Amino acid sequence: xxxxxDVVLRLVVLLLAxxxxxxxxxxxEHKVMAHMQGRLGPMYAGGYHGWAQLxxxxxxxxQKEDVCPRDxxxxxxxxxxxxxxxxxxxxxxxxxxxxxxxxxxxGAGALFVLAAIAVGILGVLxxxxxxxxxxxxxxxxRAAAQLxxxxxxxxxxxxxxxxAAGTLSLxxxxxxxxxxxxxxxxxxxxxxxxxxxxxxxxxxxxMPVAEPEIVMGPLTEYSGLxxxxxxxxxxxxxxxxxxxxxxxxxxxxxxxxxxxxGLGLVWTLLKSAVISVLIIWLRVSWPRLREDQLQRLAWLxxxxxxxxxxxxxxxWVVLSSQ
Amino acid sequence: xxxxxxxxxxxSKASRFSGxxxxxxxxxxxxxxxxxxxxxxxxxxxxxxxxPPRTRGVIALLEENCTNCMLCARECPDWCIYIDSHKETLxxxxxxxxxxxxxxxxxxxxxxxxxxxxxxxxEVCPFDALHWSPEFEYAEFDMRDLLHEKSKLGQWMxxxxxxxxxxxxxxxxxxxxxxNKPARxxxxxxx
Numbered sequence: 405x406x407x408x409x410d411v412v413l414r415l416v417v418l419l420l421a422x423x424x425x426x427x428x429x430x431x432x433e434h435k436v437m438a439h440m441q442g443r444l445g446p447m448y449a450g451g452y453h454g455w456a457q458l459x460x461x462x463x464x465x466x467q468k469e470d471v472c473p474r475d476x477x478x479x480x481x482x483x484x485x486x487x488x489x490x491x492x493x494x495x496x497x498x499x500x501x502x503x504x505x506x507x508x509x510x511g512a513g514a515l516f517v518l519a520a521i522a523v524g525i526l527g528v529l530x531x532x533x534x535x536x537x538x539x540x541x542x543x544x545x546r547a548a549a550q551l552x553x554x555x556x557x558x559x560x561x562x563x564x565x566x567x568a569a570g571t572l573s574l575x576x577x578x579x580x581x582x583x584x585x586x587x588x589x590x591x592x593x594x595x596x597x598x599x600x601x602x603x604x605x606x607x608x609x610x611m612p613v614a615e616p617e618i619v620m621g622p623l624t625e626y627s628g629l630x631x632x633x634x635x636x637x638x639x640x641x642x643x644x645x646x647x648x649x650x651x652x653x654x655x656x657x658x659x660x661x662x663x664x665x666g667l668g669l670v671w672t673l674l675k676s677a678v679i680s681v682l683i684i685w686l687r688v689s690w691p692r693l694r695e696d697q698l699q700r701l702a703w704l705x706x707x708x709x710x711x712x713x714x715x716x717x718x719x720w721v722v723l724s725s726q
Numbered sequence: 727x728x729x730x731x732x733x734x735x736x737x738s739k740a741s742r743f744s745g746x747x748x749x750x751x752x753x754x755x756x757x758x759x760x761x762x763x764x765x766x767x768x769x770x771x772x773x774x775x776x777x778p779p780r781t782r783g784v785i786a787l788l789e790e791n792c793t794n795c796m797l798c799a800r801e802c803p804d805w806c807i808y809i810d811s812h813k814e815t816l817x818x819x820x821x822x823x824x825x826x827x828x829x830x831x832x833x834x835x836x837x838x839x840x841x842x843x844x845x846x847x848x849e850v851c852p853f854d855a856l857h858w859s860p861e862f863e864y865a866e867f868d869m870r871d872l873l874h875e876k877s878k879l880g881q882w883m884x885x886x887x888x889x890x891x892x893x894x895x896x897x898x899x900x901x902x903x904x905x906n907k908p909a910r911x912x913x914x915x916x917x
Contacts, residue, residue, distance in 0.1 A: 440757040444767040689753040 418507045422493050426639040427458045432677075433639070433684045434458075440688045461632070468628035475536035476625065484534065485626070485633035488527025492640040495520040499647045500575045502657040502668030513574035514562050517648060521603065524637070525551040528605070528612065531634070532622035543621020546695060547612035551603055553702040558599035560710035561592040564717040565652045578656035585653065588720070592713040593653040595706050597679075600645040602702070604638065607687035611695055642683055646676035654679075779890045781860035782843045785836055786882035791855035794829045798847035798856060806840035807847060808833060834876035839869045857886040 431446075434457060438445025450456025472481060495517045500506035510516045525548060532544015566572050568589065569580035586593075602609040613621035623634050650656055654675045657668030693701070768775055777783070794811040810833035816826040848856045859882045866872050892899075898906075 436761065439765055440761045442760050442763075442766045444765050444769070447769065685754065685757065689757045690750060 414507045418493070418497055422496055422640060422643075423636075425643045426636055429642050429680050430458045430635075430639040431455065432681065433642075433687075436681060436684050437688050440685070465629050465632035470628045470630060471625070473536050473625050477534035477536070480530050480534035481625070482630070484527050484531035484622075485630040485637070486527070487530055488524055489633050489637040489640065491520045491523040491527075492637060492644045494523075495644050496640075496647070498574065499644065499651060500578065500656065501647075501672050503575065503579070505669060506575065509575065510573075512572040514566055514572045514577065514652070517574070517644075518559060518562060521641075521644065522551075522555060524603075524641070527637070528622050531626070535622065535625040537625050539618040539620075540622050540624045542618045543612045543614075543624070546618075547605060547622060549695075550605065550609065550612060550698060553699055554599040554602040554609075554706070557595045557702060557706035557710045558603065560707070560714055561596040561599070562652060564592040564710070564713045565589060567714070567717045567721055570721070574651050574656075578651050578658065581655035581658060583655070585655070588716065589653060589713070591709050592717075593649070595710045595713065596649060596653065597682075598701075598706060600649065601683055601686060602698070604641040604645060604683070606638070606642075606683065608690040608693050609698060610687075610692055611698060614692060642680050643676070646679035646683065647672070649679050650675040777860040777862075779860075779887050780858065781862075782845060782858055783860040783862040784838070784858075784864060784882055785841070785848065785879065786857045786859040786861075786886050787834055787836075787876055787879035788855050788857065788883055789831065789834070789876055789880050791851075791853045792831055792834065793853055793855075794831050795852065797850050797852065801846050801850045803844060803846065804840045804842060806837040808835040808837070831876070834879065835873055836879060837873045838864070839872040857883070859883075859885045860887065861885045 435445045435453070446454025446457035448454055449460040472478060497507040498510045498513045498516050498520070500509070500513070528547040528551075529544050532540045532542075532547065535541070565577055565585075568585065569577040571577060571580065605612050611617075613623060618624075623631060626634060650672055656675075657672045659667070659671035659675075794809060796809055799805070799807040799809050809831070811829050811831050813827050814830050816828060818825050845858065848858060861882050864872075864874075897903075
């Protein structure tokens with residue numbers, strides 16, 4: 405195939421998958437959260453159980469005025485939603501959906517994805533800094549502190565898996581996966597999931613947008629399409645984190661009949677859907693942590709746990725290679 | 727109390743952490759249980775809500791019963807009832823008979839932008855011309871359109887539910903008690 409056509413085709417598929425999966429997760433959040441609170445959630449948009457609610461929301465957001473505060477740092481303010489959203493798109497490109505289905509097979513995929521996701525911090529920080537609003541600034545600072553503290557346990561837990569698999573390639577890690585990993589990588593998985601929820605700034609770690617304290621945090625001044633991009637980046641974040649968790653800790657596309665019937669993609673999507681629902685479930689069930697409790701959890705629980713997991717994995721690898 | 731004053735040195739720190747995990751699991755279980763059960767939402771415009779018989783929705787007027795006595799208008803705490811009437815002379819029905827006069831209701835209006843739904847007008851009406859109706863869908867875009875005349879008030883009359891049956895253990899109505907009372911006899915000793 406023509407290489408240019410190949411790249412364009414891959415990018416179009418990537419963009420479609422990105423938007424569709426994010427919207428599906430968003431809609432799932434609407435419905436699951438509603439039913440967990442004894443409500444019905446959206447019921448009218450699109451006819452059948454409000455399936456088109458987020459599309460309708462998008463249409464509404466497009467029509468809204470794009471307000472830019474007078475004292476804001478105009479360019480930074482306008483650029484921030486894109487900086488928050490696009491890292492997830494880049495990260496999604498490197499995540500394998502099955503043994504062969506990956507948009508860009510990067511050699512050190514785990515490293516690449518983590519690095520790409522970390523750029524998302526900048527978007528929130530830019531939004532908080534440029535809004536000329538003290539609540540935004542507070543929220544931005546909280547977000548930066550939170551994302552920086554949780555980056556470490558996350559990287560450590562990924563390092564443990566990479567060490568166990570002997571490769572940084574995401575495809576390689578999933579191929580090296582064994583059901584026994586569920587047991588002896590469990591602390592790492594716990595650390596990764598907790599850190600992922602914190603990175604997504606979702607409940608119970610949503611202090612940056614704690615509405616009783618600081619309005620909407622960094623998103624306070626945003627309106628219209630730019631606000632919608634921030635919302636989309638949250639859902640896209642859930643998609644990317646669930647897929648990453650699936651590939652790293654749940655064996656990705658490995659499952660019964662996955663090779664015989666070519667069901668690898670289905671297994672990946674199924675597992676990450678379960679993780680997405682779990683992330684939504686946590687948000688609905690648990691109250692928000694306080695800022696100091698958040699830091700305490702990161703540094704006193706997650707980092708030691710991740711280090712212990714790393715030591716365990718290293719010991720295992722050294723012993724088994726002899 | 728000392729636990730709250732010295733959280734760092736608290737001896738029960740471990741117990742606080744051990745109490746956290748069951749709490750988190752309880753939270754998850756609660757939301758999961760709610761998810762598994764049917765939701766409480768009534769899809770209002772599609773499904774009409776159940777309203778108890780004594781719902782105070784709107785005040786309906788049975789025009790035939792009204793005698794223009796003005797009691798309701800006078801008792802209304804915020805003066806939201808307007809009544810206009812005039813006297814009419816009816817010619818004698820028989821030869822040489824007397825002409826009769828009667829009151830004719832010209833206007834009966836309730837301003838629902840003022841009404842506070844206290845129900846005093848309904849309580850005070852001696853001829854049961856006013857009734858509570860559970861109808862509640864009469865919102866208007868302009869507040870001034872909430873002043874409803876007697877034609878509109880009469881349209882709500884069919885929505886008035888029949889009065890609920892008396893509670894079996896309740897006291898007898900006043901009229902029946904009065905009717906059943908034995909007739910007074912002359913007191914003894916005096917004649």
